[in-house]
Every structure is written in structure tokens, then in C-alpha cells.
Amino acid sequence: MTRSNPDDKNGKMPSYFNLPPLDVSLAFPQATPASTFPPCASDYFQYDDLLKPEEKAIRLKVRACMEKEIAPIMTKYWEKAEFPFHAIPKLAELGISGGTIKGYGCPGLSITGSAIATAEVARVDASCSTFILVHSSLAMLTIALCGSEAQKQKYLPSLAQLKTIACWALTEPDYGSDASALKTIATKVEGGWILEGQKRWIGNSTFADLLVIFARNTSTNQINGYIVKKDAPGLTVTKIENKIGLRIVQNGDIVMKKVFVPDEDRIEGVNSFQDTNKVLAVSRVMVAWQPIGISMGIYDMCHRYLKERKQFGAPLASFQINQQKLVQMLSNVQAMILVGWRLCKLYESGKMTPGHASLGKSWITLRARETAALGRELLGGNGILSDFLVAKAFCDLEPIYTYEGTYEINTLVTGREVTGFASFKPATQRSKM
Ligand SMILES: Cc1cc2nc3c(=O)[nH]c(=O)nc-3n(C[C@H](O)[C@H](O)[C@H](O)COP(=O)(O)OP(=O)(O)OC[C@H]3O[C@@H](n4cnc5c(N)ncnc54)[C@H](O)[C@@H]3O)c2cc1C
Incomplete structure (x- = not known):
């Protein structure tokens, strides 16, 4: 018996992917042309009518790319629990990284447009949407909403183009639902801060260039935010293995031993949980x-x-x-x-x-x-x-x-x-x- 993946051009494709797509175009005028992924039949109440033209446009752009470019490769990477780095430029072309953020090279989508784009990515591959969400709606948004003007100008443009990748680290081994009690500490020293502690489950962290880290200020006992570079001495990240879901997302355990963060990388707008x-x-x-x-x-x-x-x-x-x-x-x-x-x-x-x-x-x-x-x-x-x-x-x-x-x-x-x-x-x- 031959077993193969949809993107394996030499192997035999699973039989149902070989069949031509059904002609649902009369009932569903928004259906897209043939691909390994079936046409969209799920917008039965035609919610597309509620969208503004620019929101419809982003939906169709994301759908076309996800169905044709991303759908054929994801099962293989999901099975291997690996991230398809070569797909990042394709995802960058979607122009959705940075979501609702305006300026700094970000798309400035409406929240509805950003949500629709998220759904279209997730419709084809959930891991892909989690990768973008962690990078964009958590890490980039923290910098956009709470960072200094200098940080926004320095970091957001390349994050928007997915030239640099970010993660967002709140959860700790002993503080998940109870994250507001987190124990990672940040101590003020001359010219910056020393971070010590651990984080768990952090998506994208095994390869992220920038790690947005939350830690407890030892002077105020409040939660502060910091941008940590991946090569910071004292920082180690270990991939969490054996996940049964979102296998493409690279979740990591982070350990920080006396990690120095310069003052310019403290996120000044994060002063409490x-x-x-x-x-x-x-x-x-x-x-x-x-x-x-x-x-x-x-x-x-x-x-x-x-x-x-x-x-x-x-x-x-x-x-x-x-x-x-x-x-x-x-x-x-x-x-x-x-x-x-x-x-x-x-x-x-x-x-x-x-x-x-x-x-x-x-x-x-x-x-x-x-x-x-x-x-x-x-x-x-x-x-x-x-x-x-x-x-x-x-x-x-x-x-x-x-x-x-x-x-x-x-x-x-x-x-x-x-x-x-x-x-x-x-x-x-x-x-x-
Ligand atoms: C795949 C994956 C990706 C993640 N990515 C990130 C990330 O990028 N960044 C990040 O910071 N975190 C991330 N997380 C962490 C995630 O937010 C936590 O797993 C989540 O908050 C739950 O914490 P926990 O796993 O420690 O569960 P626990 O807090 O230990 O909870 C265990 C169970 O107890 C229940 N429970 C806990 N407290 C109460 C209560 N008071 N009342 C009733 N029930 C309760 C919970 O609902 C749950 O059912 C990720 C997690 C996963 C699995």
C-alpha cells in the first residue's frame, strides 16, 4: 500500500484529493478554483455581505494563498512537528502581520478584517494562524500599544514583513491560569535590568529573534515587560516535544539566568498585569x-x-x-x-x-x-x-x-x-x- 502526502509529487495522493472538486459554484458563488483544499461551502448565511470591500479583499487574498500555497505542505510538517521556514515569505506577502496596528509598515486592518484573515489562515492550517497570532496579535501589539516611539520604529517594520520573528512569554511552569502571580524577576541595575526565571509553552520561542518577556519588578512588585534578544547571554530555549495538536508551532521552555536587558528594551507602558x-x-x-x-x-x-x-x-x-x-x-x-x-x-x-x-x-x-x-x-x-x-x-x-x-x-x-x-x-x- 502506498502512503503519501498531498505535496508529495512523486507519490500517490490520497484518493479523495485526486477527484475534481465538486461544482458548488452555483450555490456558493464565492467558491475558489480547484486546489487540494475543498471550496468554501461554510459561509452558508453569506456573512461575506457584512464585510467592507477591503475586508472581503483581504479574505479572498488570504484564502487563495492558503489553499494553493500552504495547504499542500502543512500535513507533512505537522506530522514531523517541524516549522516550514520556507513558507514565511509567502505568509509575509499576505500583508496581515501587524493586523490592526497603523503605521510602522503595519497593515492597519480593521479588527474585523484582521479577524477574517485569522479565520482564513486557520481554515487551512491552525498552526499557521497560531504562529501569526503569537507574533502579531501578542508580541507586535504589545510593542505597538505599550512600547516607546523608538521601540516601535526600531522593531515593528521588520516584524511586519516577517523578516524578524517574535514571541510573547507570560506563562511559567508553575503559573498558567494564575499567570498574574508569575515569579520571573527583573532587578534594576546600572544601564538596564537583570531577568531571572522561567517561562513555559512559549510559541515561536525556539527561533524567535525577539522575545517579549513579562517579569516582576523587584522594587515595585509589579509586572513589567521587556524585549529580549535571542542571543542574550544567559537565555536558553528548549523545544517542548510530543504535542498532539498545533504540532507545527514550536513551543518552548525558556530559562533566564542573569539575562541583561538594556534600559532601551524595557517596554515602558507595561507597569502592571x-x-x-x-x-x-x-x-x-x-x-x-x-x-x-x-x-x-x-x-x-x-x-x-x-x-x-x-x-x-x-x-x-x-x-x-x-x-x-x-x-x-x-x-x-x-x-x-x-x-x-x-x-x-x-x-x-x-x-x-x-x-x-x-x-x-x-x-x-x-x-x-x-x-x-x-x-x-x-x-x-x-x-x-x-x-x-x-x-x-x-x-x-x-x-x-x-x-x-x-x-x-x-x-x-x-x-x-x-x-x-x-x-x-x-x-x-x-x-x-
Ligand atoms: C500549545 C500552547 C501554546 C501556548 N502558547 C503560549 C504563549 O505563546 N505564551 C504564553 O505566555 N503562554 C502560552 N501558552 C500557555 C497557556 O496560556 C496556558 O497553558 C493556559 O493559560 C493554562 O495554563 P496551564 O496549562 O498551566 O493550566 P492550569 O492553570 O494548571 O489549569 C489546569 C486546569 O485547571 C483549571 N483551572 C485552573 N484554575 C482554575 C480556577 N481558578 N477555577 C477553575 N478551574 C481552574 C484550568 O481551566 C484547567 O482545566 C500556551 C499553551 C499551549 C498548550
Whole structure:
């Protein structure tokens, strides 16, 4: 039996990728031409109509590149748990790095445009979207919102072009959900700061040129932010192996032993944990659009597969139970898009609260998990093969359920907002908000 990947030109492609794409162009005028990735059938309620022309344009540009250039290579890299560095110039050409940041060579997209672009990347490959989100919506945005003018001019242009890559390090081995209690310390010395401590799970950190690191100022006991260069003496990064999802993303354990950071690289606008929330407010909206994109991809894949594969002499799509599952997936996607779209509008009008963002991220991720489980069932045995992409997307959703606030923590953020009671600590330690 020959086993091969879609980008293996000499090998045999999995049979369903060899079939011509279905002609869905009448029902779905926005469908793109043939590629290994199926046409987009998941925008059933035609949410495209809600987008401004420039937002539609970025969607189509990202979709075309992701389907044609990126889709054929990602399964191989996912299986190897390696990052496809040669794809970075293609991702740079998309012009989405820097997202909503204006000036400094950044695209200055609307939050909706940036969210739609995130979904389009995630629809084809979730790891790719996480790579861009960590770099852009976390690291670049921290510099843009909290950095000095000199830092913005120095770092943002090359980050926008993906000529340099950044990561964002908040989580520590002993402080995940409880990151505000982090223990990495920053001590003032002449001309700069000495950082000591550890970080865990940090995406892109194994190869990032710039590491945005959060540490506790030993004088004020508050959280400060720093830009650390990859070659800083005392800094070591070790790749975390054996992940079951987002395998292309290179997550690292960081150890800092007396790492010197010059004064010019302290991020002056990060003076407490609350300052990270300015960044997380935007990035959580973006993260909420990742499971939307992933679910769209899963639906598109299943929609095509069910029409192409036959059992009992008829297409799988003709069986009632399969239709019921497919329509449940489609309903989820339509509702997820509506919630994600409303989050963007709340943000644009200045009305979005932390509770809104947390509810959006947690609820959308929950529905995405359900959608992925149904999709995985619909593909039968092929539903557990990464070649058919649904299994890969199924696994990729797991870390997204957990990062940027777990489902439970985001639920508690919204719960605190609607009840006035904070429930993060054990009952004996709780106080009213
Ligand atoms: C693939 C991946 C990429 C990541 N990338 C980054 C990155 O780039 N930068 C970064 O800084 N971090 C990153 N993270 C870290 C991520 O944000 C944390 O994993 C997350 O915040 C959860 O922390 P934890 O894993 O330590 O889980 P824990 O905090 O140990 O939680 C374990 C379980 O307990 C639950 N729990 C915890 N506290 C409470 C409570 N008070 N009430 C109810 N339930 C609770 C949680 O919901 C969870 O189910 C990444 C994580 C992953 C898996």
C-alpha cells in the first residue's frame, strides 16, 4: 500500500484529493478554483455581505494563498512537528502581520478584517494562524500599544514583513491560569535590568529573534515587560516535544539566568498585569476567530467528502444521519461567525468588555470542539488520518481550547462580570469584586 502526502509529487495522493472538486459554484458563488483544499461551502448565511470591500479583499487574498500555497505542505510538517521556514515569505506577502496596528509598515486592518484573515489562515492550517497570532496579535501589539516611539520604529517594520520573528512569554511552569502571580524577576541595575526565571509553552520561542518577556519588578512588585534578544547571554530555549495538536508551532521552555536587558528594551507602558489586558482584549478576539476558521475548514472538508464517497451504493451525503451531523456542524459555524462578528463590532464601537471577549472565545471553542468531533465521525477511518485534515484540525483545537485563558477561566471572567462575584480562588479566599 502506498502512503503519501498531498505535496508529495512523486507519490500517490490520497484518493479523495485526486477527484475534481465538486461544482458548488452555483450555490456558493464565492467558491475558489480547484486546489487540494475543498471550496468554501461554510459561509452558508453569506456573512461575506457584512464585510467592507477591503475586508472581503483581504479574505479572498488570504484564502487563495492558503489553499494553493500552504495547504499542500502543512500535513507533512505537522506530522514531523517541524516549522516550514520556507513558507514565511509567502505568509509575509499576505500583508496581515501587524493586523490592526497603523503605521510602522503595519497593515492597519480593521479588527474585523484582521479577524477574517485569522479565520482564513486557520481554515487551512491552525498552526499557521497560531504562529501569526503569537507574533502579531501578542508580541507586535504589545510593542505597538505599550512600547516607546523608538521601540516601535526600531522593531515593528521588520516584524511586519516577517523578516524578524517574535514571541510573547507570560506563562511559567508553575503559573498558567494564575499567570498574574508569575515569579520571573527583573532587578534594576546600572544601564538596564537583570531577568531571572522561567517561562513555559512559549510559541515561536525556539527561533524567535525577539522575545517579549513579562517579569516582576523587584522594587515595585509589579509586572513589567521587556524585549529580549535571542542571543542574550544567559537565555536558553528548549523545544517542548510530543504535542498532539498545533504540532507545527514550536513551543518552548525558556530559562533566564542573569539575562541583561538594556534600559532601551524595557517596554515602558507595561507597569502592571492590567497592562497586558489591553493586548489580550484584542488577541482574544483574534483567538476566537481561530476555531471559527478551523470549523469552516472541517465543514468544507466533510461537505465534499460526503458527496464523493459512496457506501451501500450511495453517497454518504444521502444518508439522513450524516445529513443531520453535517447540518449540525453547519449551524454551529453560522452561530460562531455571528458571535465572532459581533465581538468585532463591540470592539470597534469601544463597547467590548473582558467578559464579552471571554464569552466569545470560550463558547466558540466549545462549539468548534463539537463540530470537529462530528466531522471526525463523518470521515470514518479516514477521520483519524492527518492526510484528510479533519483529524489534524480536531487535534489542533485542543490547545486552542486551553490557551489565552482556558475554557473554565474565560467562563469565570464572564461569570465575574455578570454576577459581581470573582470565583477564581478557593471559596475561603474569595471576596466580592
Ligand atoms: C500549545 C500552547 C501554546 C501556548 N502558547 C503560549 C504563549 O505563546 N505564551 C504564553 O505566555 N503562554 C502560552 N501558552 C500557555 C497557556 O496560556 C496556558 O497553558 C493556559 O493559560 C493554562 O495554563 P496551564 O496549562 O498551566 O493550566 P492550569 O492553570 O494548571 O489549569 C489546569 C486546569 O485547571 C483549571 N483551572 C485552573 N484554575 C482554575 C480556577 N481558578 N477555577 C477553575 N478551574 C481552574 C484550568 O481551566 C484547567 O482545566 C500556551 C499553551 C499551549 C498548550
